[in-house]
Amino acid sequence: MSKRAIETLVGLFVLIGLLALVFLALKAANLATFTNRDGYRVSARFDNIGGLKVRAPVKSAGVTIGRVVSIGLDGKTYQGVVTMEIQQGYQFPKDSSLKILTSGLLGDQYLGIEPGNEDKNLVAGDVIKQTQSAVVLENLIGQMIFNKAAEAGQPNGSKK
């Protein structure tokens, strides 16, 4: 084979390698979702964040509008501090509320944002006041067992 032909074949080899990498990055991974990276950061405090993780989605009406950037613990109030980045195109009123929700019964947890009514919108650095903690399955079951036990303890008390 001539030198020219070998060089062309090697060029082709490297080119399809690069194309495959672009395919992996854009079609099979999340590079495409990074395109509008400018967003604004707001934080919120939760009594219990459950299984929420960094990079979990922030959704409004089921539509992903941002991601959790960091999770920390406030050493004074012992509350979880969740910082999220919301895409610049989406504005929410200052009195919007946050909930930690679960996709499906046992799926991953994500943040749901419920818009409020105030005229002013959230800006970078704001702290969302109204939050609802994650539902912890163990607590729920514990509560149920406790209620059952309480009912059983007073058989003719509550039915009157």
Added chain:
Amino acid sequence: MMSLAALGARALRVLQALGHAASFFVDLLRATPAALRRFDLVVAQIHAIGNLSLTIILASGLAVGFVLALQMYYALVTYGATESLGLIVNLSLVRELGPVVAALLFAGRAGTSLTAEIGLMKAGEQIAAMEMMAVDTRSRVLAPRFVGGMVSMPILAILFSTIGILGAWVVAVLLIGVDAGNFWSIMQDRVDVWRDVGNGVVKSFVFGIICTAVALYQGYETSATPEGVAYATTRTVVVSSLSVLGMDFILTALMYSTP
């Protein structure tokens, strides 16, 4: 007393062999810039190592993608989670199977040919002849092959993963009928470019260095007889495969230790 001496001699031999291999590797790295100045040699080696390994890499990648998709489908259909099939195939290929299996195939296909080539050059006293003419065999013979392997291996691993994902797509979406939108969107949601794809490429780059360096070392240090070359070729496959598997464990522990 005799057995103590034997143990000591053995330990010294092992250390000597390790040191020998390490100094060979350092020499190889030192000769690399010289190879980059004569790029036509490197291009010829990329052709011999990379292009000619394409068939086996693509065929294996496709087969692995097919089989993974089928088996995962049987497991996932019980839980009604067949949409996650793409994600599982993607993560296992991009993180582990792509770099590792491609490196094992690379050791078998390209590593052995490098060892045999250099071993025969040595057996035919071509290396000695070049050194007599004051040609630096490290920068003329070894370094272009080293750079060629280092460049080819990541490309081959990327192609392996890509064709595997496409194979899984063929089985899952076209044949079984998993929803195409979910197949891709769950992948895009959960696979991170840097953490998963990027680390996979880093892994394959490291494996490329290991496989090529082992193959060159075995070829260069072979005893110049037909049996010696045969033994060196076998050693290449065994040593590079084991090093790749061991290194993969270390790299995985370093890269994915935090969830």
